[in-house]
Amino acid sequence: MGDKGFSAHFSIVCFFSIFVTMHLVLGDLSYSFLEEMERGSVIGNVAKDLGVDLRTLSSRRARVDIEGTRKRYCDININTGDLFISERIDREGLCGKKASCVVKIDLVFENPLELHRVSLLVQDVNDNSPKFRENLMKMEIRESSEKGSRFSIGVAHDADIGQNDIQRYILQTNEHFILAVENKVVALVLENKLDREKQKEINLLLTALDGGSPQKSGSVVIHVTVLDANDNAPVFTQAVYKASVPENSPPETLVITVSATDADEGVNGEVTYLFGHISGEDASLFSIDAKTGKITIAGEIDFEETTSFEMSVGAKDGLGLIAYTKVLINIEDKNDNVPQIFLKSLSNPIPENVATDTEVGIINVQDRDSEKNGQVRCSIQENIPFKLVSSIKNYYSLITTGQLDREQVSYYNITITATDEGSPPLSSSKTLQLSVADINDNPPVFEEQSYSAYVSENNKPGSTLCSVSARDKDWRQNGTVIYSLLPGEVNGASLSSYLSINGDTGAINALRSFDYEHPFLKENYEQQL
Numbered sequence: 227m228g229d230k231g232f233s234a235h236f237s238i239v240c241f242f243s244i245f246v247t248m249h250l251v252l253g254d255l256s257y258s259f260l261e262e263m264e265r266g267s268v269i270g271n272v273a274k275d276l277g278v279d280l281r282t283l284s285s286r287r288a289r290v291d292i293e294g295t296r297k298r299y300c301d302i303n304i305n306t307g308d309l310f311i312s313e314r315i316d317r318e319g320l321c322g323k324k325a326s327c328v329v330k331i332d333l334v335f336e337n338p339l340e341l342h343r344v345s346l347l348v349q350d351v352n353d354n355s356p357k358f359r360e361n362l363m364k365m366e367i368r369e370s371s372e373k374g375s376r377f378s379i380g381v382a383h384d385a386d387i388g389q390n391d392i393q394r395y396i397l398q399t400n401e402h403f404i405l406a407v408e409n410k411v412v413a414l415v416l417e418n419k420l421d422r423e424k425q426k427e428i429n430l431l432l433t434a435l436d437g438g439s440p441q442k443s444g445s446v447v448i449h450v451t452v453l454d455a456n457d458n459a460p461v462f463t464q465a466v467y468k469a470s471v472p473e474n475s476p477p478e479t480l481v482i483t484v485s486a487t488d489a490d491e492g493v494n495g496e497v498t499y500l501f502g503h504i505s506g507e508d509a510s511l512f513s514i515d516a517k518t519g520k521i522t523i524a525g526e527i528d529f530e531e532t533t534s535f536e537m538s539v540g541a542k543d544g545l546g547l548i549a550y551t552k553v554l555i556n557i558e559d560k561n562d563n564v565p566q567i568f569l570k571s572l573s574n575p576i577p578e579n580v581a582t583d584t585e586v587g588i589i590n591v592q593d594r595d596s597e598k599n600g601q602v603r604c605s606i607q608e609n610i611p612f613k614l615v616s617s618i619k620n621y622y623s624l625i626t627t628g629q630l631d632r633e634q635v636s637y638y639n640i641t642i643t644a645t646d647e648g649s650p651p652l653s654s655s656k657t658l659q660l661s662v663a664d665i666n667d668n669p670p671v672f673e674e675q676s677y678s679a680y681v682s683e684n685n686k687p688g689s690t691l692c693s694v695s696a697r698d699k700d701w702r703q704n705g706t707v708i709y710s711l712l713p714g715e716v717n718g719a720s721l722s723s724y725l726s727i728n729g730d731t732g733a734i735n736a737l738r739s740f741d742y743e744h745p746f747l748k749e750n751y752e753q754q755l
């Protein structure tokens with residue numbers, strides 16, 4: 227105890243010394259005094275209180291008697307009769323929390339032998355501070371705790387009693403807690419809800435105060451760890467994710483990685499990814515890695531089927547709070563479709579006398595790809611009397627560019643080639659056979675300019691005299707030659723009475739027996755078309 231403490235103590239001694247009272251109950255004495263008084267402090271005068279002459283104290287060998295090894299505490303000054311403190315008296319050591327602390331000593335006189343019981347009432351002095359069991363109290367409180375929740379904390383102890391014992395607690399002003407003390411139970415009461423994501427740890431200073439004078443106090447720091455509650459849903463880094471991927475990309479091609487974070491801890495903050503609403507077909511085209519959020523290709527992506535996908539992707543934390551984001555996947559066209567050629571109409575065969583610039587066919591080309599990949603140019607080979615003229619989009623007319631002659635070229639293999647403008651370009655071709663129909667535009671031509679035959683007279687009627695032959699370059703009927711004799715007269719008789727011709731074979735037969743002596747016979751014939 228310092229000087230200040232001592233002077234305070236001293237004043238208490240003075241104050242109490244007025245009240246140090248003497249009790250004489252059946253010859254017994256009682257003194258009340260403060261603990262921890264200095265050695266030699268007088269607490270009473272037994273000579274006076276017992277009404278004994280001072281001089282007899284010495285002769286009667288007055289003394290404080292103790293039993294065994296017990297402490298003596300007090301002694302008597304036989305010259306003055308004063309009872310004084312001979313040893314430190316610590317009330318807490320003697321009596322603990324007992325409300326009254328009485329130490330009994332015996333005062334012995336001899337000759338004649340006399341025993342006086344003296345009760346020493348040791349009064350408490352506020353010489354102990356309130357003490358908490360530890361300097362730091364650790365608590366864990368879940369952030370989901372409701373307002374008004376109570377959390378009991380350990381109380382402080384003060385060895386002193388009565389007013390000198392703990393009278394109240396003070397909690398340092400803070401945002402979240404107030405203090406409730408009831409029936410010696412101290413509790414923190416939640417006033418404002420906690421939020422671990424804002425403040426993970428809170429230190430509170432709790433002070434216990436006693437009622438002594440001077441007042442003593444003891445403090446403890448309450449370290450509150452705010453435990454996580456799954457109060458945060460995952461949050462995606464973007465509200466919409468946009469990606470672009472070429473069609474026909476092989477499986478496992480990475481499209482995009484989505485990412486969400488969850489402010490909670492542990493399981494509460496563990497995010498797994500999944501597809502939200504997605505149509506059954508789309509679901510088989512893409513897959514998502516639950517852990518990494520990587521969206522990859524799982525099926526065949528065909529731009530010509532679908533040019534873009536919109537899907538919802540969810541992020542779920544360990545306890546099922548879920549957040550969604552939108553993923554837009556744009557599919558890029560690849561030149562993967564060969565142009566197709568369709569023959570829409572064709573005049574086949576076409577007559578060989580068809581006029582130049584006549585449309586003989588209509589061709590349509592189609593390419594399922596887009597933009598340049600779907601732009602198609604069409605051509606046919608050169609050196610044929612045809613050309614392609616582009617009419618409306620993707621339609622071409624096949625037009626004649628010159629005179630046809632079936633007898634020269636009876637059909638054309640026209641190869642149409644369609645090529646798109648992709649890179650690399652794709653092309654396809656189609657060959658159509660266009661026949662040229664006959665027109666009867668060629669007269670029959672005899673193999674010889676003239677035919678001569680010599681016949682012996684007296685020939686048999688019906689014998690063949692000779693054969694003529696003509697050819698016609700036209701087709702079938704138009705090229706079939708029928709022979710006939712032109713009408714004529716020989717010596718007044720018709721020619722047909724002398725000769726006949728086989729229309730099919732051109733064989734000329736005699737109809738009668740000729741007589742040399744008859745005038746010269748001249749054969750004549752004519753073809754018939």
Ligand SMILES: *[C@@H]1O[C@H](CO)[C@@H](O)[C@H](O)[C@H]1NC(C)=O
Nearest residue numbers: 637638639640657658659660
């Ligand atoms: C036309 O095509 C046919 C088969 O398609 C072929 O047999 C014929 O030789 C071709 N003709 C010409 C003149 O190329």
Ligand SMILES: *[C@@H]1O[C@H](CO)[C@@H](O)[C@H](O)[C@H]1NC(C)=O
Nearest residue numbers: 663664665666701702703704
């Ligand atoms: C013969 O020519 C005519 C026109 O001169 C034509 O109409 C006819 O179809 C042709 N016959 C054959 C078998 O080609």
